Amino acid sequence: MAVFLGIDIGTTAIKLGVIYEQQLLFETSVKLTTYEDKAARYQRASEIIALLEKGIFLIPKDLRKKISIMSFSTAMHSLRPANSQRVFLWSDLQAGETIAEFSKTKLAKDFYQLTGTPIHAMSPFAKLLYFKETNKYQEVTQWSGLKELVLEYFTGEFIIDRACASATGYYDLEKKTWSTEILSYLAIKPNQLAEIVDTTKTLAMKIDKIKHFGFAPRIKVAVGASDGTLAAYASFYRTKRTASLTIGTSAAVRQIVTTAQLEPNKQNFCYYLNEKYFVIGAPSNNGASLLEWSAAQLAKDSSLFFTQLPELLEKTTIGAKGLRFLPYLNGERAPLWDETVRGGFYNLTLQHTREDLLRSVIEGMLLNIRRLVKLVAPKQVLSVSGGFFKTTELAQLASTILGAKCIYAPENEPIFGLYYLYFEPEIPAQRAEYQFVPNPKEQVIYEKLAKDYFR
Known part of the structure; x- marks a missing residue:
């Protein structure tokens, strides 16, 4: 080869x-x-x-x-x-x-x-x-x-x-x-x-x-x-799971399908991959770019922001003491398809701390992506990719908020998608991967929070 x-x-x-x-x-x-x-x-x-x-x-x-x-x-x-x-x-x-x-x-x-x-x-x-x-x-x-x-x-x-x-x-x-x-x-x-x-x-x-x-x-x-199509294909080819989630600068939930599938009212995307497959899904403008913004504008020390995220999640509470964050700093594609929509904090009080603001940014981003998961891949295991999932604590929180088992592997990236697309190699039965499953107690809390988070 x-x-x-x-x-x-x-x-x-x-x-x-x-x-x-x-x-x-x-x-x-x-x-x-x-x-x-x-x-x-x-x-x-x-x-x-x-x-x-x-x-x-x-x-x-x-x-x-x-x-x-x-x-x-x-x-x-x-x-x-x-x-x-x-x-x-x-x-x-x-x-x-x-x-x-x-x-x-x-x-x-x-x-x-x-x-x-x-x-x-x-x-x-x-x-x-x-x-x-x-x-x-x-x-x-x-x-x-x-x-x-x-x-x-x-x-x-x-x-x-x-x-x-x-x-x-x-x-x-x-x-x-x-x-x-x-x-x-x-x-x-x-x-x-x-x-x-x-x-x-x-x-x-x-x-x-x-x-x-x-x-x-x-x-x-x-x-x-x-x-986008290659990230979806890499996940599919390696794991045989059709549903995937990528959180990079932006974010997208995708499915590999064998026929073109269109929803005029919901406007899922449907893109060609090869003679066998199409990729359908829903994209968000607001992925890890929100974390970059938080590091620059909200963190005490931007250079330490990402290494300190696990500690921040540990010391703050679910729901950020009632603080909500609408994650539309870049406008939004799915599910709103409105580039004029704007983000911001809601329910902000004098009692909220810098750490609460940062937690609410992460929660708002993931609860928004949760809506895309429900739209494109409800009740499915997700093959996940993107730098976001390289932080164990963030990957675990994502699994809990999305209510989905998440499988991460280094090969779930576009470069491996290119490799699989061209060579179509046989995948060994045992491959290194990391699995994250929802925390049952925390998932119940997030389910309640999600019902009216974007009211």
């Missing part, structure tokens, strides 16, 4: 992992910078490429020489105008008002049914609609995203994988191509977008890139998929 390099380009970092025979030989990461310009949220294309190069060069030279397959996971919903450095992210809010008006039309339901992408400012469809209505970027002849950026850099081909394409809001799930109806509505021509290929397709790497990085002479590039 070949030495494999998986690269996951997320919202906050680029993660790299070298895998051989299901063993992680090397891993590293480099941080990405997101820029804000009023409602715009974007990263710079040149910085992404520079940091990607930096990450690859962190891999030992001798190991780089052995890599014969490389593949990419990228964040969904990115959009880049040609000849621009700006890669607009899912968190971009420019299209908020535009998509709010569009969502009231009959076309909104029709387009959701065609694509499986919720009608929300996160999607490239919403961004393109906003640019059209505000007459911005009208001279642009080509539109792309993160996946097209990195694949063109390494292969010279202008292509996108079917999983990332299916999260744009203008991909026809049934016909497996760009939707002529939606593109016509946006005044976009198909040749302005990348060629769509399947997620396991391989391409030759450009000779100059092979020499530049010191890869194996015949290295191939597998196009890969999106980070």
Whole structure:
């Protein structure tokens, strides 16, 4: 079996992992910078490429020489105008008002049914609609995203994988191509977008890139998929459990299914993975980004915040003495689909301490995710992934609040999703994993708290 390099380009970092025979030989990461310009949220294309190069060069030279397959996971919903450095992210809010008006039309339901992408400012469809209505970027002849950026850099081909394409809001799930109806509505021509290929397709790497990085002479590039679908697939492939939860910067509850499943009223997402599977689910804007905010704004010492979380949970009480936190600091996708909604503390009194505030942030975040679990994967065991679950006390609290058994394993990540997608290896019966089950007494208390927490 070949030495494999998986690269996951997320919202906050680029993660790299070298895998051989299901063993992680090397891993590293480099941080990405997101820029804000009023409602715009974007990263710079040149910085992404520079940091990607930096990450690859962190891999030992001798190991780089052995890599014969490389593949990419990228964040969904990115959009880049040609000849621009700006890669607009899912968190971009420019299209908020535009998509709010569009969502009231009959076309909104029709387009959701065609694509499986919720009608929300996160999607490239919403961004393109906003640019059209505000007459911005009208001279642009080509539109792309993160996946097209990195694949063109390494292969010279202008292509996108079917999983990332299916999260744009203008991909026809049934016909497996760009939707002529939606593109016509946006005044976009198909040749302005990348060629769509399947997620396991391989391409030759450009000779100059092979020499530049010191890869194996015949290295191939597998196009890969999106980070969300790959996290779900990694969990499914490794554990055979269809339900998964990821808490990263944002959060999502997902199910692996064999047919496209759409709920027009609830607007679950439904994205293509490969010829066998789709991934359905519900995303939240507000995951561990709330903890980062808490560390910066509420903690006494931000550098010690995460190491002191277990002690904080131990010394505070369930429900944070009646304090509630609405976790909508980034607006919200599911279950509200409203980027204008705002968060805040409720029932705050002079008796509440800094520690109470911090506990309520964690509880509010998890109780919100609990609603997504009830929507997508009720009464199921969850395969969980994301840095949040690396802290045992947080993982245990999540299991209790969600009312679900949680299984964590290092392989429940997009990089392993890429590996499984391409190689389809046989999984050994015994694999290291950590299991968390709800605390029965505390679960009863949280069940009562959840009933009217978001009243």
